[in-house]
Amino acid sequence: MIELRNVSRSYGPFQALCDVSFTVPERGVLGLLGVNGAGKTTAMNVMTGYLPPNAGEVLVDGKSLQREPRACKRRIGYLPEVPPLYDEMTVRDFLAFVCQLREVAGRAIPDHVREIIDLCALNEAAGRPIGKLSKGYRQRVGIASALCGDPATVVLDEPTVGLDPRQVVETRELIAELGKRHAVVFSSHQLSEVLKLCDRVVILHQGRVVREAKLDELSGEGGPRLRLRAMGRPSRLIPALRGLEGVRRVRPLPDSDGAVTSCEIEGAPGERNLQARLFRLLASLDAPILLLMPGDDSLERVFLKLTSGENG
Amino acid sequence: MIAIWRRELQAYFYTPVGYVYMGVFLALSSGLFIVQMLAQRSTDLVTFVGLMSYLWMLLCPVLTMRLLAEERQKRTDQLLLTSPVSLPAMVLGKYLAALTVLLATVALTLVYVAVVAVYGTVFPAETATAYLGFVLQGCAFVAVDLLCSALTRSPTAAAVMALGVNFALWMMDLVTDSVPQWLAEVLSFLSLYARNEPFLMAQLSFASCLYDLTVAAASLAAIVWILDRRRR
The missing domain is CATH 3.30.70.3190 (Alpha-Beta Plaits)
Structure with a gap:
């Protein structure tokens, strides 16, 4: 479970997040909604430890991300907006590398990588260099890398942007599947996508949380x-x-x-x-x-x- | 740290960078060996090693240019910084990968020592001391050039910047005759090339060893500080 407590973050004079508080439950899919510049990506960067907050605190299973980053980061997998991939590596090598980074025991890595490759339907691409993959496959590899080390929470920043309609449907199915085993946080501009996937939503506007609710509560409003x-x-x-x-x-x-x-x-x-x-x-x-x-x-x-x- | 070291090491040889670096270094050092040693029928390996150390200035930027700049450019730093790896471990992993390629290249230059040993006389202590200075100087150059890579998101800009810094470090040594005495002393104290001279005179200089290692450690500490500050 991730909890943001009164988190603020600025870039120079620009206040990207202001006193943001919300909780990511242990299971299910949480949607982060907001227009461009609302603070979705910054919120994700802060909750995954990529950026430290200027004020406030992020707690991962009760531990402070700032004070115990190593233990907390082990519990979170992150797919940023641009998947961080090394083009020269094959998919299998890359996932094995991410497993090493995430401190998966050496002997368990081949089986773990195989399991993730199966889950993300990457079997055809497993031996190919990442630089030669289509955008859809690259996105899948990014999601697969977020699953390395079996993190309790998976954070996905606009995972369907730029994909063709078929890839969008496949990625949504994958996210729904992940929501059964992990807590999934994902951001999107598409409300229809949020309706299909999320149990809860947090709406951000100008760096502030303007609403946090279960989807059916919000739809009924x-x-x-x-x-x-x-x-x-x-x-x-x-x-x-x-x-x-x-x-x-x-x-x-x-x-x-x-x-x-x-x-x-x-x-x-x-x-x-x-x-x-x-x-x-x-x-x-x-x-x-x-x-x-x-x-x-x-x-x-x-x-x-x-x-x-x-x-x- | 080991995972990052291994990945970077693989990356050198998945891409042309490692081959270009080693190939050019060996081509240029072979040229030097022919001109300096074979053509003159010399067995003075110490002078030869001293000349080879100028290649660090030219080629270390190739080794370090993409290590940090490219991570920022391609945003792969997000993967590393959201993993349970500390900043110092990340920087050290990258530094050690560059150093491994550098040491492998140095190991290949031992062929020249073998050639001299076959056709002439090698003075082991003098040669080993010169090599120690050579390697320590390389360690310092790699760290300084890695610092340049941390300052920009463009690998090309990082290489040009590193080349400029290396050139300035060399110039510091050259201008000592034309500046006031106190400044000449400061420049000589700071110059990586002046610090290498004791090794070329077969002196195992503790001060020079310490200086090279301090430059490397200070550069790595500066990189960690820069990367940390940038996120704040």
């Missing part, structure tokens, strides 16, 4: 949003929809006409039965549904709300 198109006059359906229990707001859309109503419906926070209620209401009004689909994502709205304006 904005309330569900649906887009509806139904047969019936807007003057009849819109007031009926506004009066429905669990509906917070109804916004008519311009593609409505005299016979068809088109609108966006926002449910109350935590509302889970909105669709069922809509079906029943529209059936009772004899207004066949032509289209009913999810509106914009609630996490996206929460994220935008928290990361816009002076106070986020």
Whole structure:
């Protein structure tokens, strides 16, 4: 478990992190979210010991990373934004080298490397020089290196950036798999990715934590949003929809006409039965549904709300 | 530290750097051997070793240029600095790798001693003392040049900077006649070449040994300090 306590970090006059506190639980996937320059990479660099904080403390299983760096660093594997790879080495040699760095016993290294190569599906590339691998494979080698020494926590900085769609899916599957055995911290710009992978999220904005929550808590905050198109006059359906229990707001859309109503419906926070209620209401009004689909994502709205304006 | 030493040693020979360094050193020292020893039918190995020491000035930058600069340039320092390896151990591992290649090259130059031994007379004590000075001077040059590699993220800039520093160290010795007495004494005290002279006169100078080792240790300590300060 990693705990950041009131961590601040600046680069000259620029304050990259300011009084940041959050905890990485022992299992599962934690997403670090934020716009560019929010402090995600700095937070990762600090929690892995690459950069010391200017103030505050990082605790790894209760031990201070600043006072006991060796013991703490053994518990953390890190894939930075640019995978730190030696191009002239083969994948197998490189992973063996990282195992040595991470103090894996000499005799155990070949088996450990084999296991990681299998897990990261690197068998085809194992004997090739890293410099000759595709970007997707290089990213996999980077993730594999973060797993050397079987660290309790794996920190991945934007692991899917620059990959093609197939590689993105494969990398996501790998991260989900890792989340079952390790604590995984990963940063991303893509909210859809966070939705698919994370149990918890920490949203950073201008170097501060503006929200730390379980994903379902956060998704429930904005309330569900649906887009509806139904047969019936807007003057009849819109007031009926506004009066429905669990509906917070109804916004008519311009593609409505005299016979068809088109609108966006926002449910109350935590509302889970909105669709069922809509079906029943529209059936009772004899207004066949032509289209009913999810509106914009609630996490996206929460994220935008928290990361816009002076106070986020 | 051993892991880093081994990796760097492999890297010298995975890439052309190690071969270029050893090849050029041996080519130039062979040229010197032909001109200085064979052509003149001389068995004066001490003078020959003294001349070979000028090759450190030219070639040590090749050995050290990428060791730290390239780590920064390719951001592989993130791997090392987030591993359970201390900064001094990391620097020492790299230094020892460069030193190993240097010592291997020195070992190959013993062929010249063997040639002289076959066709003439070798004075073992004098030759060994000259070689000791030669090696210690190499240790100091590698550390100073490694310090240059810690100052930049470009291996080429590191090599040029190291060449300039080595050249300045040599010039310090040359300008002693044209500067005030007190400055000449300071420059002679600091010059790696002036410090090598006792070894070439078959004197096992403790002061010179200590000076070379101090320059190396101070350079390595400065590297650790620089790398640590840069992260803060």
